Amino acid sequence: MNFLRPGARFLRVQLVTTTRCSVLQTGSRRRASSLSQKPGAAGVRFPGAVDSKFTNSLSFEHPATYPAIPTYQAMGPDGDIIDSSFEIASEEIVLKMYENMVAVSIMDLIMFDAQRQGRLSFYMTSQGEEGTCVGSASALQKDDVIFSQYREAGVFMQRGYTFTDFMSQLFANNLDAGRGRNMPVHYGSAALKIVGPFLPLPSTQIPQAAGAAYALKMQRLTNPNIPARVVACYFGEGAASEGDFHAALNIAATRSCPVIFICRNNGYAISTPTLEQYRGDGIASRGTGYGIDTIRVDGNDIFAVREVTKRARELALKDGGRPVLIEAMSYRISHHSTSDDSFAYRARVEVEDWKRRDNPITRLRKYLEKKGIWNEEKEKEARGRIRKECLKAFAEAEKEKKPPLRSMFEDMYEELTPDLKAQMTELRDIIKKYPDEYDVSEFEGGIDSLSR
Amino acid sequence: MSRLLRPASRLLSSCAARPVAARSSFQSNTLPRIASIAARRSYASEGGPKEYTVREALNEALAEELESNPKVFVLGEEVAQYNGAYKVTKGLLDRFGEDRIIDTPITESGFCGLAVGAALAGLTPVCEFMTFNFAMQAIDQIVNSAAKTHYMSGGIQPCNITFRGPNGFAAGVAAQHSQDYSAWYGSIPGLKVVTPWSAEDAKGLLKAAIRDPNPVCVLENELLYGQSFPMSEAAQKDDFVIPFGKAKIERSGKDLTIVTLSRCVGQSLIAAENISKKYGVECEVINLRSIKPLDVETIAKSVKKTHRLLAVESGFPAFGVGSEILALGMEYMFDYLDAPAQRITGAEVPTPYAQGLENLSFPNEPMIEAYIAKMLRL
Numbered sequence: 001m002n003f004l005r006p007g008a009r010f011l012r013v014q015l016v017t018t019t020r021c022s023v024l025q026t027g028s029r030r031r032a033s034s035l036s037q038k039p040g041a042a043g044v045r046f047p048g049a050v051d052s053k054f055t056n057s058l059s060f061e062h063p064a065t066y067p068a069i070p071t072y073q074a075m076g077p078d079g080d081i082i083d084s085s086f087e088i089a090s091e092e093i094v095l096k097m098y099e100n101m102v103a104v105s106i107m108d109l110i111m112f113d114a115q116r117q118g119r120l121s122f123y124m125t126s127q128g129e130e131g132t133c134v135g136s137a138s139a140l141q142k143d144d145v146i147f148s149q150y151r152e153a154g155v156f157m158q159r160g161y162t163f164t165d166f167m168s169q170l171f172a173n174n175l176d177a178g179r180g181r182n183m184p185v186h187y188g189s190a191a192l193k194i195v196g197p198f199l200p201l202p203s204t205q206i207p208q209a210a211g212a213a214y215a216l217k218m219q220r221l222t223n224p225n226i227p228a229r230v231v232a233c234y235f236g237e238g239a240a241s242e243g244d245f246h247a248a249l250n251i252a253a254t255r256s257c258p259v260i261f262i263c264r265n266n267g268y269a270i271s272t273p274t275l276e277q278y279r280g281d282g283i284a285s286r287g288t289g290y291g292i293d294t295i296r297v298d299g300n301d302i303f304a305v306r307e308v309t310k311r312a313r314e315l316a317l318k319d320g321g322r323p324v325l326i327e328a329m330s331y332r333i334s335h336h337s338t339s340d341d342s343f344a345y346r347a348r349v350e351v352e353d354w355k356r357r358d359n360p361i362t363r364l365r366k367y368l369e370k371k372g373i374w375n376e377e378k379e380k381e382a383r384g385r386i387r388k389e390c391l392k393a394f395a396e397a398e399k400e401k402k403p404p405l406r407s408m409f410e411d412m413y414e415e416l417t418p419d420l421k422a423q424m425t426e427l428r429d430i431i432k433k434y435p436d437e438y439d440v441s442e443f444e445g446g447i448d449s450l451s452r
Numbered sequence: 453m454s455r456l457l458r459p460a461s462r463l464l465s466s467c468a469a470r471p472v473a474a475r476s477s478f479q480s481n482t483l484p485r486i487a488s489i490a491a492r493r494s495y496a497s498e499g500g501p502k503e504y505t506v507r508e509a510l511n512e513a514l515a516e517e518l519e520s521n522p523k524v525f526v527l528g529e530e531v532a533q534y535n536g537a538y539k540v541t542k543g544l545l546d547r548f549g550e551d552r553i554i555d556t557p558i559t560e561s562g563f564c565g566l567a568v569g570a571a572l573a574g575l576t577p578v579c580e581f582m583t584f585n586f587a588m589q590a591i592d593q594i595v596n597s598a599a600k601t602h603y604m605s606g607g608i609q610p611c612n613i614t615f616r617g618p619n620g621f622a623a624g625v626a627a628q629h630s631q632d633y634s635a636w637y638g639s640i641p642g643l644k645v646v647t648p649w650s651a652e653d654a655k656g657l658l659k660a661a662i663r664d665p666n667p668v669c670v671l672e673n674e675l676l677y678g679q680s681f682p683m684s685e686a687a688q689k690d691d692f693v694i695p696f697g698k699a700k701i702e703r704s705g706k707d708l709t710i711v712t713l714s715r716c717v718g719q720s721l722i723a724a725e726n727i728s729k730k731y732g733v734e735c736e737v738i739n740l741r742s743i744k745p746l747d748v749e750t751i752a753k754s755v756k757k758t759h760r761l762l763a764v765e766s767g768f769p770a771f772g773v774g775s776e777i778l779a780l781g782m783e784y785m786f787d788y789l790d791a792p793a794q795r796i797t798g799a800e801v802p803t804p805y806a807q808g809l810e811n812l813s814f815p816n817e818p819m820i821e822a823y824i825a826k827m828l829r830l
Contacts (some may be wrong), residue, residue: 121623121624122624172805172806180804180805180806181626181627181802181804181805181806182626182805183624183625183626183629183805186626199628200585200586200588200628200629201560201586201589202558203558238557238558239558241557241558241559241562242558242559242560242561242589243559243561243562243589244589269557269558270529270530270534270537271530271533271534271555272529272530272533272555272557272558276555276557277557277558278557344534345533345534402806408804408809412801412802
């Protein structure tokens, strides 16, 4: 046998040698682990759990032994500040945040109806989660990189994505940066440093975010003059069931990546309630398991989300970087998407109850009104103005030209390959030959884009 | 002797219509079968063919197998409470309860791995993927665990599992959700892969997949779910199964052989009909039904008659089902071909979201007609 496979032996020998070498080389850098049993020590320092003490009482750790991780609130449901220790942002910033939340909710209503009228193929609203998105985005710096899932219109809004940008993507017109290759709501913006949800699944962005954070960290190691940056990564509690989530948290923790994982726990993954999605204390309890600083926050409290994200950012950049997990609790008032009718699996009254009882917009409004900086009149004015802006962008986007014909051939290769060029020329010749058959006026640049 | 030591090899060799109790590590293999199925059924008595949508056919297949074999269970995202993302599992939760129709968390590798494990332990899971695009999260379980365990265990460990769900492009769901995995799974030794087109295909192949002691991928098509087909009286019965590795000649002809699968079967039939009306030439349309094993014999027999071979599929062109059929044509039918074999496939492009471009990315009837006309110099 050995004679037949000399390689096998060779491999084994090599393996042993390299293992030994690595012990010798890294032994000095790494903490000596299982080798050091000090006299009188309470435990052996097992390499896998260096701080564990021995015990002579046999007991399992039950999840129920530990109290649920508390949910941080800065502002109560009535709009009263209950944590006086933090600094509320300036009036201007707070009002902007409020308007952004309102803007998302207005756009959601308009676009949901537009989808029902058949004017676009798909839409997803973020009712109930405006606070999580706007609040967290407001605490990030503009150079921080964001990986979004698909229910983060508030993040885009807060970062300066305009109604025109939203509508251009939704109607896949010439101004859409994605050139109409994505489903609606899959926004993304290089200028705003948001990697859009170009996802096959709800979870693939999570390990990628860890990777991006690792890149930012490496960048700063090679050039300390670059300002320190973090990556913020959004996902839902359903996505946290995918292997991607677990792989991401582990790699981010072991490689000390400056990434803030923001879980929007809205209670439902399409029809699956959290009760069937996971057991244990939510997503937050997993963070500590991976050795990650973790906090749970009331997603209906935009001040709390903002403050928590601000602190998380500081933590993430401390000592060369580390991941932080935020679990923002909310309730998905909307259907999962326009392909879903959620009343098939949850009671309408449950939704109405949540809607009435608490939501991030009304809570902030209560605060603003108590402060005397907001009233019914201002509310009416703002809603009217925002609605008008939104509808204007809607109408313009529908009328806007489609991406140039040439874009059909582009972006697979940096330069068009000879056969793509030949196809493009053929297309141009056909259109030229039969001008009555092909109306190319609705495409940017008409037939000329095929000639360059 | 070897039969005694390796009972599973017997299971494999009888690609049986009825499930033989698979060897299991903890279950007795003398599980009683429920005998009262016929008594509960009502529609078969009316007689004659009936219209079924593909969705209804799949639903019936699942219901019948759940009814007849207590080891069968269905799991996947949204299959129970929501009646399935595409309503294929409609009513099954009410009928069979939550122990056998199981909603899972969003964790393909998790529930697929669980299903493979249950199969290895002797149960008969039907693992639904919301679409096969999502199954890529679990492809290691399908390819490395389900497909190979029987072989690598020396034939003692069968894995009686069915993977099913919509495959291929749908409508307006962009590049990541519009892929055809026929060629992917078709290339794996140890897997069986079927691609139903009609309601009869859907029912017979899914039932055969569940009964087969091997891992089988049932690649359905979302665009066909709502389409109606006549279902023969025989197919309406609960003992109806379609054998693997047997193609079906959907239309016979003498001038050109079209080998096709899934949704393209319907398109090819329409194209063949149009060509027949226009030019009076008759194309033979072969519905592959199962692509692994692939029925080379039926194709070869047909080509011997027609001397022309055209493969029609909607996957990407490179290394696809069409490539395979043409290669087989080269190996087994070269001497009978009067013209180079041709293939029609999806376009070599990540599927566009734009409706017009999406339409142009996949075969359609006029395109098939144009190819036929070109090949026959009409």
